[in-house]
Amino acid sequence: MPREPSLAAVYAKWKKEFKAAAKADKGMEALRQIKSLHLDCAPDDLLVGTELILAAIMAYCKIDGIDCKPFIEQQAYRPADSVALFYCVTFDLSNGHFGRVLTDKSISHVDFADLFDHPWNEYKTAGFNHVYISRLDRNPIDDLELETLYERFTTDLYFDNSEEDLAVSVYLTEQADTAKATAVEH
Numbered sequence: 001m002p003r004e005p006s007l008a009a010v011y012a013k014w015k016k017e018f019k020a021a022a023k024a025d026k027g028m029e030a031l032r033q034i035k036s037l038h039l040d041c042a043p044d045d046l047l048v049g050t051e052l053i054l055a056a057i058m059a060y061c062k063i064d065g066i067d068c069k070p071f072i073e074q075q076a077y078r079p080a081d082s083v084a085l086f087y088c089v090t091f092d093l094s095n096g097h098f099g100r101v102l103t104d105k106s107i108s109h110v111d112f113a114d115l116f117d118h119p120w121n122e123y124k125t126a127g128f129n130h131v132y133i134s135r136l137d138r139n140p141i142d143d144l145e146l147e148t149l150y151e152r153f154t155t156d157l158y159f160d161n162s163e164e165d166l167a168v169s170v171y172l173t174e175q176a177d178t179a180k181a182t183a184v185e186h
Contacts, residue, residue: 010069011058015051021077022047029078033090033100036175037132041096049099050075052120053091057101060114071109075102079136090132091115094125102136107152113160116183131181132173140176153181 005013022030027043034041041049054075061068076082082102089110090100097120103110116127133149135141141149150170157168170181 005069007058007062007069007072010072011055014054014072014075018050018075018077019047025077033079033088034098037090037134037173037178039090039092039098041098045096046098046100048122049091049093049097050101051099052093052122053099053101053115056115056118057109057111060111061109064111066109068109082136085136088132088134088136090134091128092130092132093120093123093127094129095123097123097125107133112153112156112181112183116157116161129182132178133170133181134175134178138177141172141179146170146172146179149179149181153183157183 022043027047030043030046033039034043034046039046054072058068058072061071074082074085079085079088079102084104085102086105087103087107088100089103089107090098092098101110112131119126131153153170154168157166165186167184167186168182170179172178173180
């Protein structure tokens with residue numbers, strides 16, 4: 001019986017395939033997302049940030065005893081290639097650094113509270129400024145879905161922080177398929 005690949009091997013395989021796909025289309029898919037969200041970064045910056053976000057999520061899943069191998073394997077370079085997934089969650093890591101992950105409708109495996117305080121040593125920053133949550137099917141986010149996203153985001157952040165510590169908001173952007181979530185320390 002063949003041995004199951006380690007988490008490190010799954011991540012290494014994903015990283016190799018992700019970089020190859022980005023190189024094959026000369027970063028055009030990353031550029032499409034950058035333009036869609038009006039991000040101030042280069043395609044390579046989004047790709048590096050994506051690797052960092054995914055590595056951080058892997059670490060927190062391991063700490064929490066959650067198997068994240070399937071989650072890693074679902075992280076396609078082209079979001080359209082991820083038919084089973086629902087959202088693209090893009091993190092603003094400050095100073096022109098962004099990273100994104102693809103998730104299911106419940107945004108499984110993403111712990112906003114852990115990522116809010118996570119150190120990004122490469123950038124000499126910590127946490128995130130904003131999170132863009134975009135539907136992969138590009139359908140508009142309605143009021144009920146926006147409320148669900150607000151509850152998911154706030155419940156996660158307030159698990160590790162109090163309402164006196166953080167001001168949290170989730171609202172629609174000018175793109176009807178994207179919500180922007182923010183958390184600011186008081």
